[in-house]
Amino acid sequence: MVGTKIFIKRGGRDEAEKPFWISFADLMTALMVLFLVVMGVALLAVTKNVTEREKLEEQHRKDIERILERFTEVAKRYDGIKVDKKRQAIDFGDRARFAFGKSTLTSDQESVLRQFVPEILTLANDDLGKRVLKRVVVEGYTDKTGSYLKNLNLSLQRSQRVLCSMFATTGTNILTTAQKEDVRNLFLVGGYSFNAAKETDEESRRVEMRMEFLGVKEQRAPAPEASGDFGECALR
Known part of the structure; x- marks a missing residue:
């Protein structure tokens, strides 16, 4: 044991x-x-979202190129009017040139502007225009003579003069009421003094229309309700 x-x-x-x-x-x-x-x-979803965003941005860029090309084709029908695609601006050249220290346009210049602006409105109101064009800014410029503030006021008056010519009730190529409403909703006045002076003083005393475009998926703001009374131009 x-x-x-x-x-x-x-x-x-x-x-x-x-x-x-x-x-x-x-x-x-x-x-x-x-x-x-x-x-x-998660990575697949992010990649898919980035890819879709890139596709939308690429399509948006192509749409802007298309409407700029359409503006270019329209401008070719008017001597002296050119479209700068890089700056996205319409330069009227001698068709909207101002005299020294003045903000007035001749009757012929106003008539040309009233012929061209309806072309802008037509392009702005089609499907492509509504999809990409936000507004048109009328920019007046001066030469380098004089003080900054004086020229700033003068450039603003030149921009305003172009808009006044759109709402004229006498003269040639008068806009319709519907067209005037579109101008009021789409156009904006801006003054730039001599910040973008050209080589000569004569070329600097000009007016341009710069196009501003919507962002991707951005929509143009609806037109505000307003009466048909456009008033009278305050410039004399």
Whole structure:
């Protein structure tokens, strides 16, 4: 009896713990796989959104190029009027040149402007124009003679004179009431003094129409309700 050996079986504890560790490892593996799936889906969604955004931006850029080309084609029918695609502006050249220190236009100059502006309105109101064109800013310029503030006021008056010619009730090529309403809703007056003077003083005393375009998915603001009374030009 003295020599009898007693063996204690210790494998029970390890066998009891073994199923636990196997389950924990499987859980971590499953979580890792789930994490990778979620990250893959998220990256795919981000990539898809970026791709769609890039497609919209590319289409928007092409639409702007198309409408600028249409303006260019229209301008070719009028001597002296050019479209600067890079600056997105319409330069009227001698067709809207001002005398030194003056903000008045001749009757012939006003008549040309009233012929050309309806062309702008036609392009602005078709499907492409409504999709990309935000507004048209009439910008007047002066030469470098005189003080800054005096020329700033003069350039503003020149811009205003162009708009006044659109609302004239006498003369040739008078705009219709509907066209005048479109001018009121689409056009904006701006004055730039001699900040963009050209090579000669005569070329600097000019007026331009700069086109502003909508952003991607941006829509043109609806026209505000207004009466048909356009008033009279304050310039004399």
